[in-house]
Amino acid sequence: MNEEKKCQGCGIVLQDENVLLEGYTTSLENDYCQRCFRMKNYGEYQSTSKNNQEYIDILKGVAETKDLVLYLTDLLNIEKNLEEIRTILPNKMILVLNKKDVLPKSVKEEKLKQYLSSLENANFEEIIVISANKNYNIDYLLKRVKFHQTSKNVYVVGHTNAGKSSLINKLIQNYSDSSQELTMSPLPSTTLNTVTIEIDEHLTLIDTPGLVEVGSILNHVSDEMVKKISPKKEIKPRTYQLRKNQSIIIEDLIRIDYVEGERNSFTLFVSNDLKVKRLLNFTHNDELKDKNKITYHMKYDEDLVISGLGFVKIVNKGVIDLYIDKEVDSFTRKSLI
Ligand SMILES: Nc1nc2c(ncn2[C@@H]2O[C@H](COP(=O)(O)OP(=O)(O)OP(=O)(O)O)[C@@H](O)[C@H]2O)c(=O)[nH]1
Numbered sequence: 001m002n003e004e005k006k007c008q009g010c011g012i013v014l015q016d017e018n019v020l021l022e023g024y025t026t027s028l029e030n031d032y033c034q035r036c037f038r039m040k041n042y043g044e045y046q047s048t049s050k051n052n053q054e055y056i057d058i059l060k061g062v063a064e065t066k067d068l069v070l071y072l073t074d075l076l077n078i079e080k081n082l083e084e085i086r087t088i089l090p091n092k093m094i095l096v097l098n099k100k101d102v103l104p105k106s107v108k109e110e111k112l113k114q115y116l117s118s119l120e121n122a123n124f125e126e127i128i129v130i131s132a133n134k135n136y137n138i139d140y141l142l143k144r145v146k147f148h149q150t151s152k153n154v155y156v157v158g159h160t161n162a163g164k165s166s167l168i169n170k171l172i173q174n175y176s177d178s179s180q181e182l183t184m185s186p187l188p189s190t191t192l193n194t195v196t197i198e199i200d201e202h203l204t205l206i207d208t209p210g211l212v213e214v215g216s217i218l219n220h221v222s223d224e225m226v227k228k229i230s231p232k233k234e235i236k237p238r239t240y241q242l243r244k245n246q247s248i249i250i251e252d253l254i255r256i257d258y259v260e261g262e263r264n265s266f267t268l269f270v271s272n273d274l275k276v277k278r279l280l281n282f283t284h285n286d287e288l289k290d291k292n293k294i295t296y297h298m299k300y301d302e303d304l305v306i307s308g309l310g311f312v313k314i315v316n317k318g319v320i321d322l323y324i325d326k327e328v329d330s331f332t333r334k335s336l337i
């Protein structure tokens with residue numbers, strides 16, 4: 001039997017029999033499946049739902065190698081459970097923080113690095129900040145990969161949408177003769193299986209599908225809203241001074257009622273494209289109150305993080321009611337700024 005041929009864009013096994021199933025292509029001579037072809041050529045994005053068990057199985061396979069791993073994360077959406085990944089993946093690991101270009105200037109790289117290296121079991125060889133889209137620090141990253149690699153193979157892992165395929169495409173463009181292009185898209189679950197790319201005779205990169213964070217707001221809104229939520233430019237922080245009984249509403253996504261405390265400052269770190277409204281007296285307005293309510297007792301200088309959306313820095317202590325879809329995760333942390 002012939003070895004199965006995989007799509008060079010997303011890693012799915014190609015098939016020419018059922019147009020409704022993954023991996024369909026009109027001819028097995030093609031290098032890309034129809035879904036990738038459409039995304040690349042027409043920007044017609046098509047999301048699929050991925051099963052996280054497949055992802056865990058891929059990671060377990062990686063754990064059996066002694067190969068270097070690049071763990072990619074989106075700077076604005078640093079996962080709460082970054083530590084968990086270490087329990088599955090004991091490999092030598094570089095933590096790569098991507099999308100530097102959308103990070104507001106007020107967020108200091110050093111503070112982020114400090115916070116991340118203080119995580120339990122962190123054990124990263126290094127933490128490197130890059131922007132795949134803006135080609136920022138890619139040269140340096142490659143140098144450090146070459147320094148730390150334990151074999152020819154280096155795996156690129158991380159949550160869906162972190163920019164793994166975008167980073168590998170930059171490395172292909174900058175350092176190899178290959179014309180292969182991995183499929184990238186603003187929607188989650190673009191890469192469907194591992195894809196192997198030889199950069200040069202000493203380095204092969206392996207792209208992997210991303211873990212879908214079930215609690216991310218991106219999995220619970222329309223494709224249009226996903227595009228709006230994902231920042232394309234540097235985020236301009238928006239600050240609102242709130243008194244008790246005032247609120248902030250972001251699109252139809254979340255509502256924050258400030259229910260108890262002194263005059264306080266709320267700074268939003270979310271995409272500039274999102275509309276924000278302030279209510280000067282919330283008592284007569286029930287907008288979004290049909291969502292799930294979570295009460296937070298904020299301490300001095302903490303961030304309220306909404307998974308997939310961004311975060312709100314709240315300076316003083318106080319009590320807030322957050323209205324949000326019940327599937328979407330939120331949590332508080334010591335402010336990063
Ligand atoms: N602003 C900004 N956006 C980026 C950067 N890198 C990637 N993106 C965007 O992030 C989105 C996801 O990129 P992908 O490369 O498809 O992400 P992935 O990690 O391969 O995603 P999966 O294959 O679903 O796991 C796309 O809209 C990219 O344009 C970056 O450095 N800056």
Ligand SMILES: [Mg+2]
Nearest residue numbers: 164165190191
């Ligand atoms: Mg990908």
